Amino acid sequence: MGIWFSTTSSSHSSKPSLDELPESCVAAVMEYMDPPQICKLASLNRTFRGASLADFVWESKLPSNYDIILRKIFDAGSFPSHLRKREIYSRLCSLNTFDDDGNKKVWLDRSMGKLCLCISAKGLYITGIDDRRYWNHIPTEESRFSSVAYLQQIWWFEVDGEVEFPFPPGTYSLFFRIHLGKASKRFGRRVCNTEHVHGWDIKPVRFQLWTSDDQHVASHCFLKGTGKWRYYHAGDFVVEDGNVSTKVKFSMTQIDCTHTKGGLCLDSVFVFPSEFRKVKEFLNHS
The missing domain is CATH 2.60.120.260 (Galactose-binding domain-like)
Incomplete structure (x- = not known):
């Protein structure tokens, strides 16, 4: 009886946890998820949060011509060049004005990136x-x-x-x-x-x-x-x-x-x- 409990306890302790998953593997999976799913998983632990910051994950959510869109919306030199792709995505999801009178606005839909x-x-x-x-x-x-x-x-x-x-x-x-x-x-x-x-x-x-x-x-x-x-x-x-x-x-x-x-x-x-x-x-x- 005591031996059975000892064996069961040992098997439970040997189960892998989410913390043991390689960050690169998690990021590769996130590339196929939509932005709300990525943000939700980022709150699980440090590994998932790190994976959610990978540039290639968020570049796949950005429009293919996002660099041209940035130049259309923001003045030359006014947009920080050091921003990571997740930060760029967040900026584009804001309500951005692209005319002098403030009558035209553009944004990315947060859930679909469109x-x-x-x-x-x-x-x-x-x-x-x-x-x-x-x-x-x-x-x-x-x-x-x-x-x-x-x-x-x-x-x-x-x-x-x-x-x-x-x-x-x-x-x-x-x-x-x-x-x-x-x-x-x-x-x-x-x-x-x-x-x-x-x-x-x-x-x-x-x-x-x-x-x-x-x-x-x-x-x-x-x-x-x-x-x-x-x-x-x-x-x-x-x-x-x-x-x-x-x-x-x-x-x-x-x-x-x-x-x-x-x-x-x-x-x-x-x-x-x-x-x-x-x-x-x-x-x-x-």
Whole structure:
């Protein structure tokens, strides 16, 4: 009986532990994991933390043209040259501004390492935006730019924009983030004023998209639903070469002057990898 317990105890003590795994082997496995998994495993012990810092692990998560993206976002000489790949990944996951007015922002999605981009309403060309009879910029906590363009009423609705950026190779989708009605807070609760919402159910809005390499997409869609933000899909485009910048022009119009339309909040235009439409719930309603 005593011999059996002694043998069992000895076998337990001889079992290998996670601390005995070679750091290089752990890092080789991490190369095939997504960033959240890597960060979670890094908290296990010193070996896993060391492996999670390996440059080759994080270089596999960065866009293939990340060096060009860095030069586009950061001024020459302002980005530290000594940063490890994990730190570079973290910097690119922040909301980075790449224009002088702060109206265009770009970041990497933390979970997938894919590039995303957005342009505020102030960075778009909106017909009648300077006439307060039609449009106003109103402050809100519901926009990452802290304000949206609100349309009270207009006959000729036209919004145009463009962006030029070294997108990594892949397929991208462009969306307009729109809200019918004006949201605000009353006694701490969110309320939506739909007083001026009209005209969007009579004729559809036309979306168009053009790229510098001659891609063109056009579609029509009725704007619907009040009280919540919706992402309206304007079209997709394909980037084959990430070493050069792709210029994308886009528009949203409803220029049938037989009726007025109004009560619309325009927040921004987003560019997401097209695969996000399958995994990001907020895009499922577009």
